[in-house]
Amino acid sequence: MSQYALEVSSLTKQIGKKTIVDNVSFKVEKGEIFGLLGPNGAGKTTIIRMIVSLINRTGGTVTINGYNLDDSFKLAMNELGAIVENPEFYKYLSGYKNLRHYKRMALADISEERISEVTRLVGLENAIHDKVRTYSLGMRQRLGVAQAILHNPSILILDEPTNGLDPQGIREFRDYLRELASQGTSVLVSSHLLSEMQLMCDRFAIIESGKLIHIASMHDEKETLTSRIEFEVSAIDAAVELIRQHFAEFEISRISGNKLSILAPREKVPLLNSMFVKNEIDVFQIQTVKATLEDRFLEITNREKKEQNL
Amino acid sequence: MIDLIQNELMKIFGKMAGWLFMVVVVLAVLIAGIIYLKVEGPEDPNWRQGIETEISNLESQLEQAPDEEGRWIEDQINELQLYLDQNINPDATSNWHFMNDVVTGVGSLVTLFVVIICSSNVAAEFSDGTIKQLLIRPHKRWSILLSKYAATIIYALMMVAVLVISGYLVGLLLFGSGDFSMRIFEVTLEGRMEAQVGPLFFKKIFLYLPGLLMIMTIAFMLSTLFKSQALAVGIGIFVLFFSSTLGGIILMLADKYTWAKYLIFPHLDLTVYALEEQIMEGITMPFSLAVLGIYYVIFISLTFSFFQKRDISI
Numbered sequence: 193m194s195q196y197a198l199e200v201s202s203l204t205k206q207i208g209k210k211t212i213v214d215n216v217s218f219k220v221e222k223g224e225i226f227g228l229l230g231p232n233g234a235g236k237t238t239i240i241r242m243i244v245s246l247i248n249r250t251g252g253t254v255t256i257n258g259y260n261l262d263d264s265f266k267l268a269m270n271e272l273g274a275i276v277e278n279p280e281f282y283k284y285l286s287g288y289k290n291l292r293h294y295k296r297m298a299l300a301d302i303s304e305e306r307i308s309e310v311t312r313l314v315g316l317e318n319a320i321h322d323k324v325r326t327y328s329l330g331m332r333q334r335l336g337v338a339q340a341i342l343h344n345p346s347i348l349i350l351d352e353p354t355n356g357l358d359p360q361g362i363r364e365f366r367d368y369l370r371e372l373a374s375q376g377t378s379v380l381v382s383s384h385l386l387s388e389m390q391l392m393c394d395r396f397a398i399i400e401s402g403k404l405i406h407i408a409s410m411h412d413e414k415e416t417l418t419s420r421i422e423f424e425v426s427a428i429d430a431a432v433e434l435i436r437q438h439f440a441e442f443e444i445s446r447i448s449g450n451k452l453s454i455l456a457p458r459e460k461v462p463l464l465n466s467m468f469v470k471n472e473i474d475v476f477q478i479q480t481v482k483a484t485l486e487d488r489f490l491e492i493t494n495r496e497k498k499e500q501n502l
Numbered sequence: 503m504i505d506l507i508q509n510e511l512m513k514i515f516g517k518m519a520g521w522l523f524m525v526v527v528v529l530a531v532l533i534a535g536i537i538y539l540k541v542e543g544p545e546d547p548n549w550r551q552g553i554e555t556e557i558s559n560l561e562s563q564l565e566q567a568p569d570e571e572g573r574w575i576e577d578q579i580n581e582l583q584l585y586l587d588q589n590i591n592p593d594a595t596s597n598w599h600f601m602n603d604v605v606t607g608v609g610s611l612v613t614l615f616v617v618i619i620c621s622s623n624v625a626a627e628f629s630d631g632t633i634k635q636l637l638i639r640p641h642k643r644w645s646i647l648l649s650k651y652a653a654t655i656i657y658a659l660m661m662v663a664v665l666v667i668s669g670y671l672v673g674l675l676l677f678g679s680g681d682f683s684m685r686i687f688e689v690t691l692e693g694r695m696e697a698q699v700g701p702l703f704f705k706k707i708f709l710y711l712p713g714l715l716m717i718m719t720i721a722f723m724l725s726t727l728f729k730s731q732a733l734a735v736g737i738g739i740f741v742l743f744f745s746s747t748l749g750g751i752i753l754m755l756a757d758k759y760t761w762a763k764y765l766i767f768p769h770l771d772l773t774v775y776a777l778e779e780q781i782m783e784g785i786t787m788p789f790s791l792a793v794l795g796i797y798y799v800i801f802i803s804l805t806f807s808f809f810q811k812r813d814i815s816i
Contacts, residue, residue: 247813248813276635277631280630280634297505298639298640299640
């Protein structure tokens with residue numbers, strides 16, 4: 193038994209001379225939901241496909257619950273469950289037969305009770321004997337979860353799992369993941385939907401152009417994050433001028449005739465307020481807009497770009 | 503491995519086509535049987551008299567006929583005389599005659615269906631995207647592919663069994679139980695060959711199997727290599743229906759160029775060896791089997807080594 197559900201080190205994929213994934217390393221702890229964020233084409237899917245051994249690695253190792261994919265392939269693969277992109281099934285078979293299909297492929301024996309248990313967990317007990325052809329996308333997604341957790345894997349790997357789900361479905365899906373994680377199953381999830389990741393993940397890694405450029409815990413992020421603060425003031429030009437003079441590092445943008453938003457640490461709010469008041473600018477409203485991962489993401493990726501340009 | 507094969511069989515029979523093709527084979531045998539019954543008519547118990555009158559008719563014609571035609575009529579008389587001498591009724595019908603004449607012909611329908619099932623079994627995994635879910639299991643890729651191959655071989659054998667059994671039952675129903683070891687003449691390139699009808703049928707079916715396996719393997723290879731069912735089925739059908747034509751052309755070439763006899767086409771249909779010793783000078787059954795064996799090893803190793811390495815990025 194290993195401390196980590198998944199260890200990825202120096203993962204690299206080259207196709208021809210192009211490097212699609214460049215020396216990516218990260219570890220996923222037990223019971224953790226770990227996100228891979230990045231724009232489309234950043235290499236998230238390639239990383240995931242290398243982990244589940246759908247595509248060959250050019251370099252690097254993958255260890256799943258202590259089993260190395262190269263040395264003990266079968267044991268390692270038995271520790272993972274996955275949905276790669278859309279959950280695809282044999283549509284001409286019933287949901288139950290699809291599950292039986294994957295049950296037969298597991299290393300250990302899976303009981304009939306386990307199948308019905310998993311079916312109940314994803315709420316498909318009424319439709320499990322219908323052909324998958326008749327399922328809605330949400331139901332297929334749930335059947336996808338069922339086949340992925342059927343053999344009690346240490347880690348669940350999901351590639352863009354909320355693609356095409358409606359808000360209700362996304363919410364249900366998130367609840368399943370939370371429930372699973374609370375039972376000790378780790379989850380590795382990729383997405384380009386940042387707001388979605390924010391609600392789902394404990395930690396995340398940002399991938400851009402095949403490189404891992406940032407790893408952080410959601411909780412750290414919340415504390416150190418600069419916030420977006422909106423001020424409604426009587427004289428907007430004077431207010432902007434004042435901030436430029438005293439806090440040149442803050443980013444300012446005008447929202448409307450008398451509203452501006454400032455990117456600043458939350459603790460600076462009283463200081464800004466008293467500064468406006470002292471300079472005879474009336475303040476009607478102060479509002480802290482919760483910093484989103486999206487801002488953080490753009491901040492980090494922009495910083496990267498600036499550094500590259502320098 | 504047995505679990506994996508069970509899965510593949512479940513997928514083959516989960517689709518309508520798996521069953522439908524079996525029903526179509528039974529229907530084809532039944533229709534062929536009814537046509538055979540209409541064409542052949544009931545057996546004439548006084549067939550010897552019939553032939554004797556035919557011979558005397560021909561003999562009277564022979565007296566007036568010119569030289570060219572005369573030789574031809576003479577040949578015919580000799581043939582008919584052979585039937586009389588050997589006591590073989592040329593128009594005899596029994597369930598075994600039906601099996602030997604007609605049911606073996608329905609074999610190409612079986613090949614066609616097996617090619618379709620075989621190529622869709624692999625190609626559909628790619629087109630449906632299920633290959634992704636299939637290959638992230640604790641099984642080596644080669645064993646998953648092998649299970650698919652084994653399942654389609656089992657399906658092919660089941661189809662052959664359906665063919666033989668339905669042929670026997672339809673024959674029994676329409677023509678009654680005949681003499682298994684009744685002697686017949688069959689026309690071949692080497693002239694008239696005498697054989698026993700029942701054993702000849704089983705010999706033909708047995709010799710049909712290697713060709714079926716080869717065409718199936720070609721379809722399996724193509725659908726694995728190109729992920730395209732249309733291509734695999736298309737080439738499979740091409741090989742099925744043109745191999746005899748191509749084989750004939752290649753045999754003509756083989757007179758001039760020795761390498762031509764190592765091409766696969768003349769060897770795909772081994773049923774000719776049921777009666778003949780060799781297709782042409784130097785091409786005997788062991789030779790054909792050796793050529794097929796070499797192609798088989800090449801096809802299988804190409805299929806498996808390619809599948810083992812390929813990146814699944816659909």
